[in-house]
Amino acid sequence: MWNPSEWQYRGEGNKHLVLFYNGCSTDLRGKVIRLQKLRSDSQAIADESLQDARRYLETLEKVFAPLLGESYVQHMEVIELPNEFLVEAALMTHREKNFDRLSTYGQLCDDLLSGPVAVEIKPKWGFMPKMDGQKQKTCRFCMHSHLRGSHSHYCPIDLYSGDRSRIVKALSALTITPRNNFRVCMNEPFTADALHTLIAEIIMTDPILPNLAELQKSLDELDIERIWPMYEEQKDQLQHLSIDEWARAVNNFKSGSHRDDHIQRIMEYTLSMTFKDCSVMICIGASADKQIEWYFDGRWHSSTYSVRVIDLDLKSVDNIDRWYELDQTIVQHAVKSGLNRQCENTS
Numbered sequence: 001m002w003n004p005s006e007w008q009y010r011g012e013g014n015k016h017l018v019l020f021y022n023g024c025s026t027d028l029r030g031k032v033i034r035l036q037k038l039r040s041d042s043q044a045i046a047d048e049s050l051q052d053a054r055r056y057l058e059t060l061e062k063v064f065a066p067l068l069g070e071s072y073v074q075h076m077e078v079i080e081l082p083n084e085f086l087v088e089a090a091l092m093t094h095r096e097k098n099f100d101r102l103s104t105y106g107q108l109c110d111d112l113l114s115g116p117v118a119v120e121i122k123p124k125w126g127f128m129p130k131m132d133g134q135k136q137k138t139c140r141f142c143m144h145s146h147l148r149g150s151h152s153h154y155c156p157i158d159l160y161s162g163d164r165s166r167i168v169k170a171l172s173a174l175t176i177t178p179r180n181n182f183r184v185c186m187n188e189p190f191t192a193d194a195l196h197t198l199i200a201e202i203i204m205t206d207p208i209l210p211n212l213a214e215l216q217k218s219l220d221e222l223d224i225e226r227i228w229p230m231y232e233e234q235k236d237q238l239q240h241l242s243i244d245e246w247a248r249a250v251n252n253f254k255s256g257s258h259r260d261d262h263i264q265r266i267m268e269y270t271l272s273m274t275f276k277d278c279s280v281m282i283c284i285g286a287s288a289d290k291q292i293e294w295y296f297d298g299r300w301h302s303s304t305y306s307v308r309v310i311d312l313d314l315k316s317v318d319n320i321d322r323w324y325e326l327d328q329t330i331v332q333h334a335v336k337s338g339l340n341r342q343c344e345n346t347s
């Protein structure tokens, strides 16, 4: 079944090599395999890669899918690959070889980049917290950009606004200054105007951005300024949280219970940070499952698309000290420098 000649190079990062299927099996068509690059050949690392892959799948299934909806989460399967396959796959690397071998266990998932166009957006914080002062006026992303001295005109509040012209404005700003917030993968020519029109239409039609903003906001009801003192008191009870404990926190959140429980609130805040840092993949054509009509250049067009949320890594509560410090640095800099940017539409 695992014939290396039927797989081709798709891309690679520092940690993974990705191959796509180019053979005749209908079960594998439209799939990719992600293989972890390993430095040493010890068995311990192989076992760890299996545990990591399983843990990631379990958090998707028990923690993130119940919050986002099953259809927005990318399905994957952990598979064991024969040695001959791994040896051939290792030869496909396009980089200077920075690993000794590939993990025996790979992740088999849908190929999100097989269609004519795919857009990856990391939209960041889509809500204004209920806090006084600078936080009421300028959104978190704009304050952080200001601290970094960035000249980007992207404001997430525009992208999440539901208003066509503000969404197009946000997409244009992302095109000019993509940083790590925007990536376009095109296998067919598309003008920037056509792409912005189509993506804006999808953003206005699909519930994913409003859902993400709502999750970010309701999981972060108290703001880090109130969460941090709770964390300082409860730290010792928050060591080694299991996936089942996270799943319980998700259930409590969904049922609206345990609102006075500080540990619950700290875990909710930590979950909100994943949703503030995840990416939305919008794929046009190919294995797309939804349909959209859009008007451009004097006529109507019809396209199919699919939306998946990626980079859903469960963060550790240990980050709360660092998040609080960063929050204070960002806000104090904005106040001291007299940042006057107004992100929320006040009309």
Ligand SMILES: [Zn+2]
Pocket: 138, 139, 140, 141, 142, 143, 154, 155, 156, 157, 343
């Ligand atoms: Zn803003």
